[in-house]
Amino acid sequence: MAGIRAAQKEKTRRALIQAAMNQLSAEHGYASLSLREVAREAGIAPTSFYRHFQNMEELGLTLVDEGGLTLRQLLRQSRQQIAKGGSIIRASVTTFMEFVSNNTAIFRLLLQEKSGNSRDFRLAVTREVEHFTAELVDYLVAEQKFTRELAELQADAIVRIVFSAGADALDADSKEKQRLTEQTISQLRIVARGAEATRLAAKTKE
Amino acid sequence: MAGIRAAQKEKTRRALIQAAMNQLSAEHGYASLSLREVAREAGIAPTSFYRHFQNMEELGLTLVDEGGLTLRQLLRQSRQQIAKGGSIIRASVTTFMEFVSNNTAIFRLLLQEKSGNSRDFRLAVTREVEHFTAELVDYLVAEQKFTRELAELQADAIVRIVFSAGADALDADSKEKQRLTEQTISQLRIVARGAEATRLAAKTKE
DNA sequence: TATGTCAGTGAACGCTTGTTCACGCAATTC
């Protein structure tokens, strides 16, 4: 009943996930990840891998899920900062860039697999990004009283800009990251202004 | 002097490039491209590959270069449409989406290698995209009298949105592509409005 | 016409890969 066995299993499962993460880097992507190497780094025999995952693909999808989860938790944190006052845009962008810096491997995985070669992967990543966008839409509708249509356009544009900038941040040194952050903030302000202007234009027409 | 020999060499070189292109698809990316398979499809022995490229990497960089070339051709097309009058935004987005539809393999390669695992690849793709952005900046400054700073912010945002939408278009059916195109157009209009508003705000401050 | 060059070849190399199998042995269940 103690579950000493189940605990051990979970432990090696985590070891496999961690090993896979460690092997992901700028030079070595998921596509060139090998079952045997992952097993080796996790300290188990190659054959034991199958006790935990059916496939390398299953492991990969797990990584994507974990990455998306981390990302969303982080942004919720950032919204708490917003509630305390301060610029929502600056807070969000800063948080996002910090996430990219601190979770390079995960973000790189998400990016690569978004346009990667496994349909399941692409769908999984797309789903994560859509979650992200949906939360932003809700915020824009609830807090800023945008129409749903305009909020969706705006949120989608914001997410595209931010993820793309995040991708560039992966290769950047800290000075360049700073520049990217400020640039992104300015761009989101432009989008916000444009959305606001569009809302007014629509109202005038009524 | 006829160069019948050099011509033959160029022909098999093209065959190798074409074979590599053919093997690139949604399911099978550059990373999982094999020298032997490429040689097989090109109709030569694996060993002969080395008469044309030192590496698979060298072949890959050639593909990226060719992709960039095609992309620049697209820019020229787009500029012709603009010269004929009509909405700049609509013309550009439509042309871009057509490019993505007609050059799926190339665009997918550019996308993947932009955040891929070879630094040389990333730099090569980044250079192509920067080229793209630079031309847009010049247009915004020359034709629309934006300050260079604001033009750069705007152009960079536009390119990020458009490329990101292009990526989504890869997996989309024609109906979804149409939706994406219209959405992107609306988003670029929001950006344009925002940039315009920002310009006015700056002027007021003076 | 004789000589040299070089794209293309087939065999062979040493490795790594994913996956299977029967098995040991400790945790769990009855």
Added chain:
DNA sequence: GAATTGCGTGAACAAGCGTTCACTGACATA
């Protein structure tokens, strides 16, 4: 205490990989 479950194992497999090597034979050169 006996029976069962299931994680981890090492050996073995066929297949694929990139790369080397000495070689052939058509073209180029002089």
